[in-house]
Amino acid sequence: MASRQQMQEREMSGQAAEEVSEQALGPALMASAASVGLSWYYFFVRGDRQRGLFVGLWPPTILAFASYFNQRKMRQQLNSLTQPGTTLKNALDSMMGNK
Numbered sequence: 001m002a003s004r005q006q007m008q009e010r011e012m013s014g015q016a017a018e019e020v021s022e023q024a025l026g027p028a029l030m031a032s033a034a035s036v037g038l039s040w041y042y043f044f045v046r047g048d049r050q051r052g053l054f055v056g057l058w059p060p061t062i063l064a065f066a067s068y069f070n071q072r073k074m075r076q077q078l079n080s081l082t083q084p085g086t087t088l089k090n091a092l093d094s095m096m097g098n099k
Contacts, residue, residue, distance in 0.1 A: 028066030032059035 035058040043052025081092075 025063075025066055025070070028062050032062050035059045035062065 035055055039052045039054075039056035039058075041052075042048045042055055046052075
């Protein structure tokens with residue numbers, strides 16, 4: 001069985017991961033939802049099916065860009081952790097934004 005401290009550390013690391021993903025995808029999810037609403041508006045309300053389909057293709061593109069930039073940020077953090085001469089404390093501080 002895990003000790004209480006280990007359980008708290010797991011909860012905190014899980015919360016930190018959720019906060020990072022929410023920060024990275026928040027605006028992208030809002031833009032994607034707005035794009036879906038706009039595409040429905042064009043397709044059903046205005047009857048412009050071609051424009052509705054075109055706007056409907058935007059959400060996957062927006063989410064793909066958000067995913068790319070999120071992966072790029074994670075790669076930079078990983079590279080800062082694995083640089084020679086970097087202490088673990090300094091690497092974690094820079095990763096968490098404490099510097």
